[in-house]
Amino acid sequence: MDDYEVVEKLGRGPLGATFLVLHKTDRKRYVLKKIRLAKHTEKSKLTAYQEMDLIAQLNYPYIVEYKDAWVEKEDYIYIISGYCEGGDM
DSSP states (O other), X not given: OTTXXXXXXXXXXXXXXXXXEEETTTOOEEEEEEEESTTSOHHHHXXXXXXXXXXXXXXXXXXXXXXXXXXXXXXXXXXXXXXOOSOOO
16 A cells, blocks of 8 residues: 555445555556455455456456555455546446
């Protein structure tokens, strides 16, 4: 998280929250998905890890770019992806 500055909260879902963040070096905007593992069942934890692995492998022109992902203190998964203006999906 040291490389990013939170600009605003974009939303909340069943697995966590999303934020608009600004990369401190390149000044590009990204979306940060923060998933709290402690509140979830083993099945939903597995789903979160699978999402992190899956989006890291995707590289197609019509899919939002993957930037980075990491696990912090085994409590949170952070996924950084490209930011698309104009609404939600």
